[in-house]
Amino acid sequence: MDEAMGGADEAGHSIGDARRLLFGAVDGLILAQMVGAACEVGLADALGADELAPVGALAPRLGCDEWVLFRLVRALAAQGIFTIDAGRMVGHSEASRLLRRDDARSLAWFMRYWTMPSIWGAWGGLSHCVRTGAASFPVANGRGFFEHMDAHAEDHRVFSSLMSVGFAGRHAALAAGLSFADGEVVVDVGGGAGSLLREILLRNPGVRGVLYDLPSVVAGAGQYIDTEDLRARCVIEGGSFLERVPQGGTSYVLSWILHDWPDAGAIAILKAVRAAMAPGARLIVIEEVLAAEIGAGDAGTYVNDLNMLVLFGGSERTMAGFNALMAAAGFGDVTRIGNAGGMAVLEARGGDRVG
Numbered sequence: 097m098d099e100a101m102g103g104a105d106e107a108g109h110s111i112g113d114a115r116r117l118l119f120g121a122v123d124g125l126i127l128a129q130m131v132g133a134a135c136e137v138g139l140a141d142a143l144g145a146d147e148l149a150p151v152g153a154l155a156p157r158l159g160c161d162e163w164v165l166f167r168l169v170r171a172l173a174a175q176g177i178f179t180i181d182a183g184r185m186v187g188h189s190e191a192s193r194l195l196r197r198d199d200a201r202s203l204a205w206f207m208r209y210w211t212m213p214s215i216w217g218a219w220g221g222l223s224h225c226v227r228t229g230a231a232s233f234p235v236a237n238g239r240g241f242f243e244h245m246d247a248h249a250e251d252h253r254v255f256s257s258l259m260s261v262g263f264a265g266r267h268a269a270l271a272a273g274l275s276f277a278d279g280e281v282v283v284d285v286g287g288g289a290g291s292l293l294r295e296i297l298l299r300n301p302g303v304r305g306v307l308y309d310l311p312s313v314v315a316g317a318g319q320y321i322d323t324e325d326l327r328a329r330c331v332i333e334g335g336s337f338l339e340r341v342p343q344g345g346t347s348y349v350l351s352w353i354l355h356d357w358p359d360a361g362a363i364a365i366l367k368a369v370r371a372a373m374a375p376g377a378r379l380i381v382i383e384e385v386l387a388a389e390i391g392a393g394d395a396g397t398y399v400n401d402l403n404m405l406v407l408f409g410g411s412e413r414t415m416a417g418f419n420a421l422m423a424a425a426g427f428g429d430v431t432r433i434g435n436a437g438g439m440a441v442l443e444a445r446g447g448d449r450v451g
């Protein structure tokens with residue numbers, strides 16, 4: 097960065113810092129695609145146990161152009177992601193090891209997801225959201241997010257892997273932060289392929305579960321509900337939570353669901369859950385909660401909020417926002433009962449069934 101750009105504006109910020117902030121934003125954009133490309137061709141996994149291989153051997157194995165693979169690795173290594181020596185021998189750095197899919201802390205799915213064309217293209221349409229208030233994902237991809245995932249097997253695989261294992265340990269941490277009594281029936285509404293329910297059932301041997309998500313999504317549940325004991329304690333059901341939710345649960349979990357939807361959709365889901373809940377059943381909502389005061393919370397929550405807008409037309413919400421949704425769906429006020437896996441855990445009680 098050019099030191100001649102130093103000096104300060106009226107607020108006392110150095111002009112150099114301001115320029116660095118904006119240039120850095122674009123650097124991040126490009127670096128993310130470089131990492132995404134390395135993940136898509138499978139570079140981190142290809143280094144294998146030896147953690148060392150010549151570009152000349154890697155290129156044909158990965159179906160890559162040798163000269164361009166060398167240039168990509170050279171550029172990544174200059175940022176501390178992979179290493180490369182004068183003999184064009186590629187190795188792992190601490191950061192590139194996190195791109196191996198067999199690493200328990202792997203961020204490979206995270207990087208793949210954020211850089212794949214459907215997500216990237218949607219973010220390219222952010223100004224459409226700002227102008228219209230609506231999601232840009234359908235404009236960029238021709239249909240809504242979940243319809244797109246249903247129709248594109250590879251994007252679906254990346255999204256599903258991101259949700260299940262892509263935030264290393266998220267579901268285990270969530271399950272560790274929730275308590276259930278023996279004899280409970282936990283319905284995970286929009287529970288994906290079952291990785292959160294798996295963690296809940298493993299920690300609570302006296303609990304049974306119902307996994308509920310779109311039919312195409314629960315079709316992949318075998319990979320998580322994968323033992324005789326888990327299969328015996330878990331019912332898997334496909335359907336739309338906009339239409340109905342299975343009855344018979346004592347606890348209904350909505351994890352990272354409501355933020356995907358604008359208010360009308362979120363209220364429809366809550367009404368369907370409430371209609372399924374017997375008196376005394378409880379609803380557990382796991383979400384990020386925006387601070388009531390602007391700027392009081394984590395800056396990342398505002399980025400997540402825009403992400404929900406771009407992809408789904410949804411939003412992150414404050415406690416007041418959650419209470420308004422709950423009231424519109426016929427629930428009383430929601431109580432924040434704690435935190436789990438970095439998320440807020442909100443609880444509401446079911447009343448009489450509606451409708």
Ligand SMILES: C[S@@+](CC[C@H](N)C(=O)[O-])C[C@H]1O[C@@H](n2cnc3c(N)ncnc32)[C@H](O)[C@@H]1O
Pocket residue numbers: 242259260285286287288289292308309310313335336337338350351352353356
């Ligand atoms: C952001 S993911 C959250 C997954 C999971 N609950 C978690 O916390 O990792 C949203 C989930 O909602 C599901 N979903 C979307 N539309 C649905 C619908 N109409 N009915 C049921 N599930 C739906 C998706 O398939 C996906 O699994």
